[in-house]
Amino acid sequence: MRDEEDEVVPATVVIREYDPKTDRDGTDAVDRDCEVGPGGGMSLHADLLGDPEARIRRSPRYIMLVAETSGRIVGLIRGTVKSVATGESRPGAPAFANVGYILGLRVAPSHRRMGIALLLVRQLERWFELMGAEYAYMATDRSNEASLRLFTARCGYSKFRTPSLLVHPVHSHRLRAPRRATVVRLGARDAERLYRSRFAHVEFFPADIGDVLDNALSRGTFLAIVDKGGYEWRGVDRFLSSPPASWAVASAWDCGGVFRLEVRGASRLRRAAAAATRALDRVVKWLRVPSVPDFFRPFAGWFVYGLGGDGRDAAVAAEALFASIVNMARGAAAAVAVEVAALDPLRSRIPHWRCLSCAEDLWCMKRLGGHADGWDWARSAPGRSIFVDPREV
Incomplete structure (x- = not known):
């Protein structure tokens, strides 16, 4: 996720669900503006093969939200909800929880530091709770300071796991x-x-x-x-x-x-x-x-x-x-x-090239409102293994 820290929200910004009939060109433009890469003048471009919802469509429950102002799409966010194991030991069976996963958060460079990313995250979290999610989590590069400030300082997420890609x-x-x-x-x-x-x-x-x-x-x-x-x-x-x-x-x-x-x-x-x-x-x-x-x-x-x-x-x-x-x-x-x-x-x-790999990715997690009693997965110690769902890559 690549977003700047947000501040003042324009009064005309509307957060709504993505409409494939009218919004594809606008979301494609935002994705192009937010290309990231290894530096040295290079950038990494991702083409979703003409379908902005392609990365989430194979999940059981998913949504894509856009931020619009003055008829222009200036931000977007994707999210999925599913049931996963928490790693907690319970008599008789593993413990499962409904979790929401945040991916593809983008805000056009011309509209950063305006609170748009914060609006998108909060609206997505509300949808997570409507879908019965107990937790929300996201993954980012440790060097992405703007994204970390947004999620940890402003949205209440905790640094959770540091897997290697x-x-x-x-x-x-x-x-x-x-x-x-x-x-x-x-x-x-x-x-x-x-x-x-x-x-x-x-x-x-x-x-x-x-x-x-x-x-x-x-x-x-x-x-x-x-x-x-x-x-x-x-x-x-x-x-x-x-x-x-x-x-x-x-x-x-x-x-x-x-x-x-x-x-x-x-x-x-x-x-x-x-x-x-x-x-x-x-x-x-x-x-x-x-x-x-x-x-x-x-x-x-x-x-x-x-x-x-x-x-x-x-x-x-x-x-x-x-x-x-x-x-x-x-x-x-x-x-x-x-x-x-x-x-x-x-x-x-595992055979790998260091120049292509990420030694320490960062996952952040938050316990959503209405689920404040008992054991908190978001504050648990890491285990030896983690199951990465390929639908969220």
């Missing part, structure tokens, strides 16, 4: 995976049973995991096994009753079906250097050149979700999974990403 480019050559790991593909129903059995207590695990796995953008679920005894996959029932010594599981999501990214403003020298690495990689794949994909034209990305495992060599299994998914993405995506909790032991073996 790890990104690896997709090369012409195959990424090497540990040979002692065996990777098998799971059917959607087996994957759902495994996730519900082993991950239902993990923070943000979605109650509708079956819908996520069945989504057309989900490219499959994979299980990596590391077992010196030669463990053989014989179905999820045997796995749950007698798991291997070490294992990891993860699913892949094709973000390219929702949006395309593009780095703009790169110099000719940078473009030429990147193209040279790709050409060399195509000609002599055996050299395993760390080539730079063509990020300077619209490209698709894949996201790895539901990563978790158990056993002494679970991190090795996770490395095999991630490498397998990167290899599977060749020809379909330019990069593959995964987001892992700060304390997740699997993160140590």
